[in-house]
Amino acid sequence: MLAELGQLLVALALATTLLTSGQQLWAMQRGRFDADAANRMLSVAAFTSFFLTLGAFLLLATLFVSSDFSVLNVAENSNTLLPVQYKFAATWGSHEGSFLLWNLMLCGWTAALALASRGLAPGYRARVLAILVLLQAFFLLFMLSSSNPFERLLPAVPEGRDLNPLLQDPFMVIHPPMLYMGYVGFAVAFAFAVAALMERRLDPTWARWSRPWANAAWSFLTVGILLGSWWAYRELGWGGWWFWDPVENASLMPWLAGTALIHSLAVTDKRDALKSWTILLSIIAFALSLLGTFLVRSGVLTSVHAFATDPKRGIFILSMLTLIVGAALVLYAARTRDIGLGGRFGKLSRESFLLANNVLMSAALGAVMLGTLYPLFAEVISGRKMSVGPPYFEAVFVPLLLPAAYLMAAAPSLRWKEHAAGLLRPFAIATGVCLALACGWVLLLGPFKWLTALGLAGGLVLAWGTLDHARGQLAKLAGDPAQPIALTARMRRLGASYWGMVLAHMGVAAFVIGVTMVKSYEVEKDLVMKQGQTMEIGQGWRLTFIGVDRVNGPNYVAQHGVFELTEGAGSVIYLLEPQKRMYQAGRQVMTEASINYGVFRDIYVSLGDPVENKPTDSVADLAWGVRVYMKPFMVWVWLACVMMALGGFVTVLDKRYRLRRTQTAASSGADRAGAVANTGAAGA
Numbered sequence: 001m002l003a004e005l006g007q008l009l010v011a012l013a014l015a016t017t018l019l020t021s022g023q024q025l026w027a028m029q030r031g032r033f034d035a036d037a038a039n040r041m042l043s044v045a046a047f048t049s050f051f052l053t054l055g056a057f058l059l060l061a062t063l064f065v066s067s068d069f070s071v072l073n074v075a076e077n078s079n080t081l082l083p084v085q086y087k088f089a090a091t092w093g094s095h096e097g098s099f100l101l102w103n104l105m106l107c108g109w110t111a112a113l114a115l116a117s118r119g120l121a122p123g124y125r126a127r128v129l130a131i132l133v134l135l136q137a138f139f140l141l142f143m144l145s146s147s148n149p150f151e152r153l154l155p156a157v158p159e160g161r162d163l164n165p166l167l168q169d170p171f172m173v174i175h176p177p178m179l180y181m182g183y184v185g186f187a188v189a190f191a192f193a194v195a196a197l198m199e200r201r202l203d204p205t206w207a208r209w210s211r212p213w214a215n216a217a218w219s220f221l222t223v224g225i226l227l228g229s230w231w232a233y234r235e236l237g238w239g240g241w242w243f244w245d246p247v248e249n250a251s252l253m254p255w256l257a258g259t260a261l262i263h264s265l266a267v268t269d270k271r272d273a274l275k276s277w278t279i280l281l282s283i284i285a286f287a288l289s290l291l292g293t294f295l296v297r298s299g300v301l302t303s304v305h306a307f308a309t310d311p312k313r314g315i316f317i318l319s320m321l322t323l324i325v326g327a328a329l330v331l332y333a334a335r336t337r338d339i340g341l342g343g344r345f346g347k348l349s350r351e352s353f354l355l356a357n358n359v360l361m362s363a364a365l366g367a368v369m370l371g372t373l374y375p376l377f378a379e380v381i382s383g384r385k386m387s388v389g390p391p392y393f394e395a396v397f398v399p400l401l402l403p404a405a406y407l408m409a410a411a412p413s414l415r416w417k418e419h420a421a422g423l424l425r426p427f428a429i430a431t432g433v434c435l436a437l438a439c440g441w442v443l444l445l446g447p448f449k450w451l452t453a454l455g456l457a458g459g460l461v462l463a464w465g466t467l468d469h470a471r472g473q474l475a476k477l478a479g480d481p482a483q484p485i486a487l488t489a490r491m492r493r494l495g496a497s498y499w500g501m502v503l504a505h506m507g508v509a510a511f512v513i514g515v516t517m518v519k520s521y522e523v524e525k526d527l528v529m530k531q532g533q534t535m536e537i538g539q540g541w542r543l544t545f546i547g548v549d550r551v552n553g554p555n556y557v558a559q560h561g562v563f564e565l566t567e568g569a570g571s572v573i574y575l576l577e578p579q580k581r582m583y584q585a586g587r588q589v590m591t592e593a594s595i596n597y598g599v600f601r602d603i604y605v606s607l608g609d610p611v612e613n614k615p616t617d618s619v620a621d622l623a624w625g626v627r628v629y630m631k632p633f634m635v636w637v638w639l640a641c642v643m644m645a646l647g648g649f650v651t652v653l654d655k656r657y658r659l660r661r662t663q664t665a666a667s668s669g670a671d672r673a674g675a676v677a678n679t680g681a682a683g684a
Contacts, residue, residue, distance in 0.1 A: 021134035035122035070156035081555035096149035127195035162585035182221020193282035219648030237591030250292030405458035409465030455516030497654035504647025514636030
C-alpha cells in the first residue's frame with residue numbers, strides 16, 4: 001500500500017495548502033485578517049505540507065529501490081539490474097518523479113522562509129507565506145491531476161525498462177536537485193515582490209529582505225548548470241560542454257534574469273533606486289523558471305535533456321504560467337504609480353554602471369529567448385521544423401556580455417549617486433595595460449584574433465579591478481599607521497556580503513579567460529588507430545593505443561580501451577581508459593570518454609567503433625576510430641563556476657541581513673500599529 005499512502009500524503013498536502021492559502025488571501029482582500037493568527041496558520045501549513053511531501057517522496061524512493069514494478073513510474077524508469085544509487089536517482093528521472101521533487105523543493109523553501117522570517121513585519125510576512133503556499137497548491141494540483149507518480153500498473157510486469165543511460169552518472173544524481181533548488185528558489189523573490197505590491201510596501205526594506213533568498217537561489221542554479229555542463233562534457237562523447245540546446249537555454253534564461261536581479265536588488269537596497277525594474281525582474285526570473293518547466297515537459301522540444309511527455313500536460317503548465325505570471329504583471333501595472341522612480345543618480349555612478357550591466361544581461365536574455373522560441377513559433381506558422389544553432393548564439397551572445405566584464409570591473413570602485421570622471425583614470429590605465437598584455441599573449445600563441453584579445457583583456461581587467469578594490473577597502477580600514485588594525489579584523493568588518501562579491505567576480509574573471517582560451521585554441525583530431533600504434537596529437541603529446549578489452553559492468557557490457565599519453569621524451573605517462581558501453585535492458589550504446597585534467601589543458605579521448613576491418617583480422621589488426629580533443633584552460637571554466645556559486649552562498653551568510661531585517665521589522669511594526677488599528681487591515 002506504499003503507493004496509495006504516497007498518493008494520500010500528496011492529497012493531504014494539497015488540501016492543507018489550498019484551504020489555508022485561499023482562506024488567508026480572501027481575508028486579506030476583505031481586510032478582515034489578524035496578521036499574527038495568519039502567520040501562525042500559514043507557518044503550520046508550510047511545515048505540514050513540507051513533511052507530507054517529504055514523506056511522499058521517500059515512499060516513492062522506497063518503491064524504486066525495492067523495484068516495485070506494480071507502479072507505472074517504477075516500471076518505466078528502473079529495472080532489477082540498475083545499481084542502487086541509480087535506482088534512488090530514478091526517483092526523479094521521469095516527469096512525474098521530477099515534479100514531485102520540484103514540489104518538495106518548493107515546500108522546503110517555504111518552510112525555510114517560515115522558520116527564518118520571524119523578524120519580518122507580520123502583515124508582510126503573512127502575504128509572502130500565503131503566496132508561496134498558494135503556489136504549492138497549484139503545483140500539487142497539477143501533479144495529482146495529470147502527473148501522478150504513484151499510478152498503479154495492473155497487472156504488474158516482471159521486469160522494468162531502464163533509467164535512461166545518459167542519466168546513469170554520479171553527477172546526475174545531484175544535478176536535478178540543485179537545478180530545481182535554483183528554479184524554485186526564485187519563487188521566494190517573486191513572493192517578496194508581489195507581497196510588496198499588494199501591501200504597497202515599496203521602500204528599500206523589501207529588497208533587503210529578498211536579497212539573501214535571491215542570492216541563494218542564484219547560487220543553487222549556478223551549481224545545477226555547472227553539474228549539467230560537466231555531465232555533458234564527460235558523458236556525451238563529443239567534447240563539448242554547452243551546445244545551446246533548447247533545454248540548456250531553458251536553464252540559462254532564469255540564470256541571466258537572476259544575475260540581473262541580485263545586482264538590481266543591491267541598488268534598490270542601498271539607494272532606493274531601480275525599484276520598478278527590480279520588482280519586474282523578480283517576476284521575470286520566476287516566470288522564466290516556469291517557462292523552462294513548460295519547455296522541458298510539454299513535448300514541444302526534442303532534446304537529450306527533455307522529458308517525453310503528453311502535450312496535454314504542457315497545456316496545463318502553460319495555463320499555470322499564464323495565470324500566475326499574468327496576475328503578477330496585472331498587479332505590477334496597477335501599482336506603477338505607487339512604485340515611483342526611486343532615488344536619482346548621475347550618468348557616471350555605481351548605479352548607472354549596474355543599470356548598464358542589467359541592460360546587457362537583459363539583451364542577452366532576449367537573444368537567447370528569441371533563438372530558443374523562434375523555431376517553435378515558426379513551426380506553428382509554417383508547419384516546417386527548423387533549428388537555431390550555436391553560430392547564432394555565439395554571434396549575438398558574446399558581443400553583448402563581453403562589455404559586461406569591463407563594467408563589472410569598474411562598478412565597485414565608483415561612488416554611489418555621482419562620480420567624478422577624473423577618478424576613472426587609474427581604471428583606464430589598467431585597462432590599457434591588460435589589453436596590451438592580452439594582445440602580446442595572443443601574438444605569442446599564433447595568428448592574432450581581436451575577439452580573443454578582448455576576451456582575455458576583459459578577464460584580466462575584471463580580476464585586477466576586483467582585487468584592487470578589495471585592497472583599497474582594506475587600506476581604508478587600517479586605522480592609525482602606528483597601530484594598524486589586524487587584517488583579519490578588517491576583513492570581518494567588510495562582511496561576508498562583500499567577500500562573496502569578490503569571490504563571485506573573480507570567478508567571472510576566470511570564466512571569461514577560460515572560455516576565451518578553450519573556444520579560441522581547442523584542437524580536435526579524428527584518428528584511426530591499431531593496437532600498439534603511436535600518434536602525435538600536438539604540443540609535444542603522443543598517444544599510444546594499448547588495446548581494447550571486454551568488461552562487464554553491473555548492468556552493461558563495454559569495450560574498454562586503454563591508451564598511454566606521453567609528454568615530451570616520455571618521462572611522464574598517463575593512462576586513459578575510454579569505454580563504449582551497451583546497456584543490457586534497452587540495448588542502448590553509450591560513449592564514456594576519458595579525460596586527463598590539467599590546470600592549463602585537458603586531453604580528452606573518446607573511443608569510437610571498429611573501422612575498415614576484415615572478418616579474418618586478429619585482435620591486434622583491428623582498427624578503431626578515436627576522437628581526441630585538446631582543450632586549454634578547460635578546468636578554469638569549472639573552477640570559475642564553483643567560485644561564482646560559493647560567492648553567492650557566502651553572501652547569504654552576512655550577519656547584516658539578519659540584524660537589519662530585525663531592526664527594520666521592529667520599527668515598521670511600531671510605525672504601522674496606528675494604521676492597523678484604524679483600518680482593521682494589517683499592513684494597509
